[in-house]
Amino acid sequence: MKRFVLFLLLLVCSCNSKKSDYFDSIAENDIKLFPPKPGDWLYSRKEKGQTFEQFSKSKHVIPTKENNIIYLKPIGEFDSLQIRQIELVRQYLEIFFQLETKVQKNASNAIISKEARRIGTEKQEQFLAGFILDSVLKKERPQNGIALMALTEKDLYPKPEWTFVFGLASYRDKIGVSSIYRLQDKSLKGKDFNLCLERLLKICSHEIGHMFGLHHCIDADCVMNGTNSLSETDEHSLRLCSICQRKLNSGFKYDNLKRLKELEKYFKENHLTDGLALMEKDLEEIKK
Incomplete structure (x- = not known):
């Protein structure tokens, strides 16, 4: 009997150790x-960072049968190479988070009001990122969506005193927006395509990671x-x-x-x- 109990204890310890082996x-x-x-x-x-214990005790979203899809929403007029990048981002996020990821129907820049537009320091048109979150995405997040990320080809700014921002997210509402505008060097051909894609993968996975409760890593x-x-x-x-x-x-x-x-x-x-x-x-x- 003692040997059997010892065997069970060793089996449990072995199973528990295997769970932590990967990490x-x-x-x-x-x-x-x-x-x-x-x-x-x-x-x-x-920044103080976030331990695993702190993360475990925090309120953060967990996929369920009802809410388990990441959505991407393109806003603007994208060329063929940019459209290809959006599809590659979709594929990547599906792997990165191991959740189904879908691209919604493209929306026109016309959905951005005049009050949420300005001309930037480089004479480029910019959209107010907060407007996209509050006036577009909050209304359009699907019932089965665990996160919704908009992608724009126009530059973004978060508030009047800032020159630009790569992206912005509401972690409480699980919505965010990122811009391709500053991520591409010269064109999207050759090495520039991969450089822009890698930047886009980083920014989108980073922002959606925040939506899922991950704080900035300082480790x-x-x-x-x-x-x-x-x-x-x-x-x-x-x-x-x-x-x-x-x-x-x-x-x-x-x-x-x-x-x-x-x-x-x-x-x-x-x-x-x-x-x-x-x-x-x-x-x-x-x-x-």
Whole structure:
């Protein structure tokens, strides 16, 4: 009898250790952040971060049978390459969060009122990001939608005193908007296509990550790091660090290895070499 009880205890311990093996393994690839330099997000912001325990105790959205789809809403006049990027973002988010992701019907720029438009410092038209959240997205989030992200080809600004913003989100309402305008260099051909795509993947997964309860990460190089500029966005990783992955998986309960292999395949097929290298390193650690 004692041997049987001991066997059960060893079996339980073995099962519990296996659950943490994935995160413990990939933690070997977490890279500590360098001390922030002037201009960096953390240089002027003393953020406290968010432990796994704090995340667990917080109120955050968890997919249900009724609410389990991420929606993307294009607003504007997109060319063929931009349309291709939106589809690639859809594919990526579906893998990244392991949730079905759909693109809604494209909306015209005419839905943005004159009061929510201005001409920026570069003579470009800009839309007030808050207007898109409050007057467009709040009304259009589907009943089965767990998150709704608008994508615009016009530049955005958050308030009159700011020159621009890459994106804005209401984490309480699970809605957000991001702009492609500043993400593309010169054109979307060749290397510029992949550069813009990688930036878009980072920004969209970052903002939707916030909607799902993830705070800015200060533990490691991670897609949930805060950024002040496009150059800082480029410096940070596409990858969720092991702690942030543990947080996300705690409520979503997806297969970590399946997600990792799908990300590896996505990066390989779309010639995103940095992302591919990161996924290959994680897979190597798991095999050890």
